[in-house]
Amino acid sequence: MMNLRNSRFRRTVTIGVSILGAAVGSVFPAGAEVPEQSRNLRSFYEQKIRWSPCSFDREVECASVEVPLDYSHPDGERISVAISRQKATDSKARRGVLFYNPGGPGGSGLTDWYGKSAPKEQFKNTPLNASYDLIGFDPRGVGKSAPLRCAKLDLPDITSRPTGKDFDHFAAWAKEFEKSCDELDGQRRKYFNTRNTARDMNVIRAALGERRINYVGYSYGTYLGAVYGSLFASRLDRSVLDSSMHPDKTGYAYMTWKAEAARRFVEEWAGWAAERDKTFGLGASVSEVMATVEAVSSRLAGHPAGGWDRNTFDAFLGFDAEDVAKWQELGERVAGLKSAGSGERFRKVPPVPKAAAGREVVEDATYTILAEGEWPQDIETYREQVRKNRDRLPYGFGPMGSLPLPPAFRSFTPPEAPTDIERDGYPRGMVIQAKRDSQTPYEGGVAMAQRLGDVLVSVDDHKHTQYASSNNRCVDEPVTEYLMQGALPSKPVNCPAAETG
Template identity: 45%
Template sequence: MRRYLSVGVVVAVVLATGVVPSFGAPSPPAEPPGSANPDPLAEFHAQRPTWKPCKQTLECAEVVLPLDYLRPTGERISMVISRSKATDPARRRGVLVVNPGGPGGSGLSMPAYLAKTEAARAYDIIGFDPRGVGRSTALNCRTVPAIASADTRPQDDEFPKWAAEARAAEDACREAAGGIRPFVNTPNTARDIDVVRAALGEEKINYLGYSYGTYLGAVYGTLFPQRLDRSVLDSAVHPEWIWREQFRAQAIALRRNVEAWAGWVAGHHARYGLGATTEEVLVTLEGVAEDLAAKPAGVQARTDFDAAMGVGARYRPLWAETADSVARLRAGEPAEATAPMARSAERDLVSGVFTTVICEADWPTDLDTYYEDMRVFRDRYPYGFGIVRAAPMNCTFRSFTPPEGPIRLRRDGYPVGVVVQAEGDTQTQYESGPAMAERLRHNLVTVVDEGRHGIYGTGNACVNRAVDRYLLDGLLPPSSSTCPGEARPDPAAAASPQHVQTYLDELALGPVRL
């Protein structure tokens, strides 16, 4: 499974283009020396960052944290944080802590990413590498040799190889992860954020999280409600799908996009000739997949096709190029741009944060549960490597005991926030947004007919306006509202280079992530 997490699908062919420990609550004011009840985190809260220039135009600093919040006098780790100061100091209203997701994504560049937003005018934007990530005390795991073949539609006798590879990946992580792995989880990262808040001298923070970062922000608000002011959760995780179900739902979302694309193609049957109905276009797709499986390149060509279809169908501006490519393949034309599925460069060590954080929740241990799912997903959800979402992962063979389970999310003591969710999002499926908004009683902005993951700051004027008015002026959007997504294409027009690059970047990220 580890290998599929790092797979880079380089296909320019087929398509051109989160029992709560006592430290979960806000820490009381530090007691005077000699007090019978000293604040166990006082030393950490009292530190003040030393800022130095770092990447791009940002400043970076190091904050020291307890490895285990139940034993704060024990081992320590470090977290590197970044900052861009508010560009309009007269309007400054505090800090905006941002997280890009992952789990395990580096957030040091996030303040630069948001530099041109209206939020950058009024907030010191704070990014960070979470515990275990990048320049913070890193959690590294060793890679393992491939056991299973990269196949979107493997036969039943291949399933044990997928399980063996997942077990090997977990064993390799156990061997290399030292003593920090059990403490790399969402609740502890949320506690880290609160130490950062105190170190910055802020009474409260504001928060913007994308993808997994929405769950992290919701956990922070649950643990520290008196310390959170405004919050935006963009492309939210489902509060009940932590974590296996969230991945399974990705495959379903991928197919929905393919079906939506097929419906659009059917509406342009005279142009593409792939079928006059959604069903006919889907049959054509399966025919192309069968033909590719029969070619000398074998399953690899079909796997490339399945993987690329899952990505291409989510981005509406690429639908025309996708249709043209399918038509060419159907006609048997050479797939000159088709490159074989290529693995990203192998490294001896890789970050173990993703494959640790998702183990904070229990996973099934009966392999038959996974094999039954794999049969269904192989046949029904091949696009975008859907079967990977049903297969055993390292968490199936978890080699450590989490010190606590997932936090039950709630909003009790901090203001109403905003959830942004795109209808065609495949990493955090649309149902996740309304579920998170309902759980936290936040207001929901739905981006209609859009496949992007992470909307604010990417050029959607409607979403940017709604989020900016909330973050800067405290003005909530309606309890439920919509914004348009990127327009569907004109079949006669070519996709922009920017859209093509978005597609290729998506392929290169690999199939499973948040």
């Protein structure tokens, strides 16, 4: 992916790895609702919540809810899940609670990137809080909810096209990271998974005294919402899944799928550049432009130019190809690097972009939750994938789609079978998907909408997460109307990218 000596790329890789997903099953039949009146669970559902002002926002209330560590043995160890509530401002128009999850896995639902109240900050420019109590929560293993602990081991140095030595270093890091998690939290970790988080949500719902919840989830949070609906169909009302994961792609398969998306965007840009060969001189076909790209990348491996080396070139080629607005600049960059030192007219190469400040990911929970998906346990499987994809998928986060992450060395056996995502017994909702989002590729949103029968909102954009965050009226207005009034669009919605400037 990139040379991780640069802190910009350490942060970028960490963020990229975090926007993932996986799932496991249940002690109850897949798709079945946990019996709420079970004698062993009654005390959890009927517990009283004690609210007090949140330390991070005195206008918001915070509390904790007790849940079983292992739902198959509810009389055993208990853990606390931290929750927050901003009460609806219009008591006459109140229609219940709106649960929120920002994704990750491992993202806090209590506070946002800057330590502010997450649901309140996310929806501050919407009228949602007039009719809903906004409910945030730290999923189990995250933040204030029995946080998982792992050693803080820096990612090893790798390149955009990992060598055998890179592979060995990365595999050693992943193995050591997983070992440290196991040493600190051991076999408890296997209960920190999506299915149990969904069960925790249902305990929170019952303790709040609510018959049903409404839900907005982003990225991995879309999977969590779909799992909740599959388990507790009668308890879910309106739901919005923004930047959806694919209902059938989890674990390692999801990582490789994301890498393929980055390659596709680069090829789409190459087609655009080929149509402008007279401008850029990169080639008159996709194959010719891609050959030029490879020639430039190969030369930069030994002779950096204009502040670019092979690793930064490959990485930002993938990042910028997602954004159509950057295609012109990207064409000039590749042309400039192609002609660097030759005296041709693209001698001025655009500088290396500065990475945007990113959120610090709670890696401790991230890799544990990811481990619930399918990960080959034979290290040679990953080595072969790296050899196969080294020169084909070097763009953006592509290399991370082949390398073994800590779940490849999983120290526990997931206790449950994978979730069968389905909508059987709750109303149709909405799925929002950007067409050029490599974190959760567009096809995943299409598949999720088809699986659930939800209305699909397609956005001609690259931004990961859209509703109430991209200032796109075409997205925000129908989604808000649905959440407030229950009115679904009669057909799929197609939106342009949000206007900028």
